[in-house]
Amino acid sequence: xxxxxxxxxxxxxxxxxxxxxxxxxxLIPAQTQTLAKGTGQNIKGVAPKYLQxxxxxxxxAESIRYSRGGADVVSGAVRVARxxxxxxxxxxxxxxxxxxxxxxxxxxxxxxxxxxxxLTFTFSYNDIxxxxxxxxxxxxxxxxxxxxxxxxxxxxxxxxxxxCTKNGTLLVFDEMWSGFRIALGGAQEYFGVNADLACFSxxxxxxxxxxxxxxxxxxxxLLEQEVFFFNTFGGExxxxxxxxxxxxxxxxxxxxxxxxxxxxxxxxGYNKIAEELGMNYTKCSGFDCRTIVTFDSSAGNPLxxxxxxxxEMIKRGILWGxxxxxxxxxxxxxxxxxxxxxxxxxxxxxxxxxxxxxxGYLRGEPVEPVFRKVSNFNMKPKKK
Ligand SMILES: Cc1ncc(COP(=O)(O)O)c(C=O)c1O
Numbered sequence: 001x002x003x004x005x006x007x008x009x010x011x012x013x014x015x016x017x018x019x020x021x022x023x024x025x026x027l028i029p030a031q032t033q034t035l036a037k038g039t040g041q042n043i044k045g046v047a048p049k050y051l052q053x054x055x056x057x058x059x060x061a062e063s064i065r066y067s068r069g070g071a072d073v074v075s076g077a078v079r080v081a082r083x084x085x086x087x088x089x090x091x092x093x094x095x096x097x098x099x100x101x102x103x104x105x106x107x108x109x110x111x112x113x114x115x116x117x118x119l120t121f122t123f124s125y126n127d128i129x130x131x132x133x134x135x136x137x138x139x140x141x142x143x144x145x146x147x148x149x150x151x152x153x154x155x156x157x158x159x160x161x162x163x164c165t166k167n168g169t170l171l172v173f174d175e176m177w178s179g180f181r182i183a184l185g186g187a188q189e190y191f192g193v194n195a196d197l198a199c200f201s202x203x204x205x206x207x208x209x210x211x212x213x214x215x216x217x218x219x220x221x222l223l224e225q226e227v228f229f230f231n232t233f234g235g236e237x238x239x240x241x242x243x244x245x246x247x248x249x250x251x252x253x254x255x256x257x258x259x260x261x262x263x264x265x266x267x268x269g270y271n272k273i274a275e276e277l278g279m280n281y282t283k284c285s286g287f288d289c290r291t292i293v294t295f296d297s298s299a300g301n302p303l304x305x306x307x308x309x310x311x312e313m314i315k316r317g318i319l320w321g322x323x324x325x326x327x328x329x330x331x332x333x334x335x336x337x338x339x340x341x342x343x344x345x346x347x348x349x350x351x352x353x354x355x356x357x358x359x360g361y362l363r364g365e366p367v368e369p370v371f372r373k374v375s376n377f378n379m380k381p382k383k384k
Contacts, residue, residue, distance in 0.1 A: 071097025
């Protein structure tokens with residue numbers, strides 16, 4: 001339907017827009033996601049500024065900016081952290097998207113200048129010493145997925161917080177997976193540790209393309225002028241509306257509790273079947289909302305074992321990737337059906353392992369390893 005265009009007798013009153021603008025002045029550095037559509041492009045007092053109320057479930061979200069992809073906001077966080085600290089180096093742990101500063105540390109880093117590669121290093125999850133060994137006076141930020149599958153041990157996240165604070169380095173949580181899943185406020189809420197900046201996407205809009213950078217106002221305020229972080233579709237309204245609707249639904253239905261409940265059934269169920277079959281070389285682990293099935297190399301090639309389980313699960317109608325990424329729509333019957341399939345598939349794996357011939361059961365090439373390493377690669381040489 002075309003827009004309804006009418007000639008007004010008077011200029012419009014924009015009171016509501018100005019109310020939103022006041023909120024945005026507090027929450028959104030530069031008050032826009034696309035510079036060309038920013039408030040500076042509108043006649044003050046006449047043109048509405050098209051602003052929306054901010055988003056309250058995330059701890060420490062004193063300030064907010066939106067974008068489209070996950071890598072956008074993590075790179076935004078790194079850039080603003082560099083600007084705030086006046087430092088260059090980044091320590092990271094986990095996966096953070098396709099941009100140069102991160103891909104530099106992986107084995108797919110062709111096309112990234114050496115000067116960029118020299119600025120990012122990794123550290124090992126749950127190994128605070130690996131951070132202490134690498135952090136220095138030029139470290140702008142420590143970026144990590146607050147957990148992937150392994151639980152933080154020995155107060156790791158709080159220790160990381162303390163090491164960063166002591167060194168004047170910003171702590172950035174990449175909450176693409178943990179945000180709105182382990183708790184509405186993500187890992188910051190669940191573990192009670194505040195990052196300086198936090199990045200969200202994925203679950204927040206139920207699959208619509210939006211990503212969100214939140215954090216300390218004094219850091220984020222650099223996005224007003226000094227640090228450039230704008231893109232054409234940054235304020236695309238459909239995804240913002242989807243995020244708003246999704247968050248309301250999550251609050252109303254306490255979605256994280258439901259994900260944990262259903263995920264726990266799968267985790268416990270899988271481990272029970274494996275135990276009953278005496279297959280101590282496979283287990284399901286991780287926080288309930290997102291668990292992983294692993295295979296121990298003592299029993300054979302883990303990728304071949306994973307491939308066989310995938311092949312047999314697909315035969316039973318389940319497109320299986322090796323982890324249970326829970327969604328609110330996973331019903332009791334979905335869980336029961338999946339466990340029934342495991343009850344049929346795991347004995348096949350057991351037989352293949354006992355015959356030392358998993359590869360012989362495969363009808364295609366085994367799955368390939370991913371490059372998502374979280375430890376022991378591109379570590380910074382120890383300080384002398
Ligand atoms: C933890 C994490 N950070 C960043 C990203 C990058 O997000 P995108 O692919 O939307 O740029 C991903 C994507 O899978 C992710 O899992």
